[in-house]
Amino acid sequence: MAQTFEPNLIGFLCNWCSYAAADLAGSNKLEVPANLATIRVMCSSRVDPIFILNAYLRGIDGVIIAGCHPGDCHYQTGNYYARRRFALLSKILKTFNLDPHRFRLSWISASEGQRFSQVTKEFAESIQKAGPNPLRKKPFID
Amino acid sequence: MKALKIAKSPDDAIKELLSSLFENQKIKGVFSLFYDQDYFYGLVTDKELFNKLTPTAPVMPANGGKMLSRLTMIEPPAVPIAVVLKPCELRAFYELSKLEQANLENLIFISFVCAGVLSLKEIKNNIEEKVANANQKQGLRECCQLCENFVPENADLILPLIDGDNKTTIFIKTERGEELLQGIENNLVEEDFDSAKLSSIKEERSRYREKTWQNLKTENLGIPGLIDIFGRCINCHACGRACPICYCNLCYFDSADNDSGPRVYEAELERRGALRAPSGTIFYHIGRMIHVSLSCVGCGMCSDVCPVSIPVGTIFTRVAEETQRLFNYVPGRNLEEKIPISTFEIKEFEELGEA
Numbered sequence A: 001m002a003q004t005f006e007p008n009l010i011g012f013l014c015n016w017c018s019y020a021a022a023d024l025a026g027s028n029k030l031e032v033p034a035n036l037a038t039i040r041v042m043c044s045s046r047v048d049p050i051f052i053l054n055a056y057l058r059g060i061d062g063v064i065i066a067g068c069h070p071g072d073c074h075y076q077t078g079n080y081y082a083r084r085r086f087a088l089l090s091k092i093l094k095t096f097n098l099d100p101h102r103f104r105l106s107w108i109s110a111s112e113g114q115r116f117s118q119v120t121k122e123f124a125e126s127i128q129k130a131g132p133n134p135l136r137k138k139p140f141i142d
Numbered sequence B: 001m002k003a004l005k006i007a008k009s010p011d012d013a014i015k016e017l018l019s020s021l022f023e024n025q026k027i028k029g030v031f032s033l034f035y036d037q038d039y040f041y042g043l044v045t046d047k048e049l050f051n052k053l054t055p056t057a058p059v060m061p062a063n064g065g066k067m068l069s070r071l072t073m074i075e076p077p078a079v080p081i082a083v084v085l086k087p088c089e090l091r092a093f094y095e096l097s098k099l100e101q102a103n104l105e106n107l108i109f110i111s112f113v114c115a116g117v118l119s120l121k122e123i124k125n126n127i128e129e130k131v132a133n134a135n136q137k138q139g140l141r142e143c144c145q146l147c148e149n150f151v152p153e154n155a156d157l158i159l160p161l162i163d164g165d166n167k168t169t170i171f172i173k174t175e176r177g178e179e180l181l182q183g184i185e186n187n188l189v190e191e192d193f194d195s196a197k198l199s200s201i202k203e204e205r206s207r208y209r210e211k212t213w214q215n216l217k218t219e220n221l222g223i224p225g226l227i228d229i230f231g232r233c234i235n236c237h238a239c240g241r242a243c244p245i246c247y248c249n250l251c252y253f254d255s256a257d258n259d260s261g262p263r264v265y266e267a268e269l270e271r272r273g274a275l276r277a278p279s280g281t282i283f284y285h286i287g288r289m290i291h292v293s294l295s296c297v298g299c300g301m302c303s304d305v306c307p308v309s310i311p312v313g314t315i316f317t318r319v320a321e322e323t324q325r326l327f328n329y330v331p332g333r334n335l336e337e338k339i340p341i342s343t344f345e346i347k348e349f350e351e352l353g354e355a
């Protein structure tokens, strides 16, 4: 049963790298998870932790934020800020036992179509193992 | 450390010192807690009103750091003003200055070792009597009982408040403090803080904190546990209004982004077949933790103003302990330290992003 569950995933992808990597994966016909909804952002630092919290409370199974490797951010340092915000959010989620494993940060450059496919596939599998977000069908949460 | 001894109660000693500073033109006004029919923060430049000063009363009608930031946000005062704040209020003021919402110029800071404040609900009746008898823990804010940062660090003058009846020592912590007293108070002594006494208070607070965390067990809460705590929230946002660190002119959670119009609730009904009203309370509280926990000073204003008695400040103090430890950050400790999310290190959290 659990094996047949297709997780609903959101990917916030940096325009300058991971979004291009997703494109490359697509044109090379590499496999990516079926239910990965991608949202293009201009930098990983555009992703406010509030977006992730919102998606979680509405029942998303997993969120991945992908940006340029350290040192390669188009705006020099955006991804370092993104990393701190992610660390902060993860810490809060951990403190209250709010499924921190459903959220991932990954550096994927424009040329790494292969890595994009691999990272998203692995992430989807780990979420498959964890099972669906119990909040999805739970009434009267928020 | 140099210190000044005054054979009076702490409040009277502060009044005496401020009066002589005022007469000698060293200060032109005082920002402090006052009592006149009720407790409130005020700024006074008329010396006749100094008798309304009640700087060390165990009451926090509003976070004084926030109140002072509202006065100094656009410009600092043009003349020197002495400010008396509790340690957590002073730390909040420092955080607000990092956020460019407060100005330290022309302010002389006086603070004291804080034994905690009464919850506002407690002082509603018999206000004077309650304040006079504010002995250990009876009616104190829970946040005060949890507070380990009750010794002020960044004030020019500090009062330990453990001298006993009608004896007050005022320690001079900074050069600015020394300059201030020059030519006014010549009978300074050399003395140390009674740190033994202070560390036993700290141990007691730490034990209480440990016990509270053990009862709270946040690591088991999950969303159901958070609903247990915040479920009766009426979404009034008073906790944020009273919080010194909630600094936005327009709170994101009051903005149009969060109007749950038909588009939002129809999607919600489609997904879950149900809706909670008011909606977005858990979202607000976790969101506020993201926004303020790194700078939370544990003042307890949020709990105290909550109309439905949710222990907001206890939960925030708990999560703040975790997030602040993550960045080895103590809000208000040092003006040079940036608020962690406004800066970064190149080499840190290197495991993040590699997976």
Ligand code: SF4
Binding pocket: B143, B239, B242, B243, B244, B245, B246, B292, B295, B296, B297, B298, B299, B300, B301, B302, B303, B312, B313, B316, B317
């Ligand atoms: S969250 Fe509560 S305890 Fe923390 S600074 Fe704000 S009002 Fe004070």
Ligand code: SF4
Binding pocket: B240, B245, B246, B247, B248, B250, B251, B252, B253, B287, B288, B291, B292
């Ligand atoms: S909750 Fe967040 S957005 Fe609202 S006032 Fe506080 S810090 Fe600002």
Ligand code: SF4
Binding pocket: B232, B233, B234, B235, B236, B237, B238, B239, B240, B302, B305, B306, B307, B308, B309, B310, B312
């Ligand atoms: S003050 Fe209390 S009821 Fe109002 S928003 Fe905060 S927690 Fe909810």
Ligand code: FES
Binding pocket: A014, A015, A016, A017, A042, A043, A044, A045, A066, A067, A068, A072, A073, A074, A075, A077, A078, A079
């Ligand atoms: S531009 Fe790609 S992470 Fe900043």
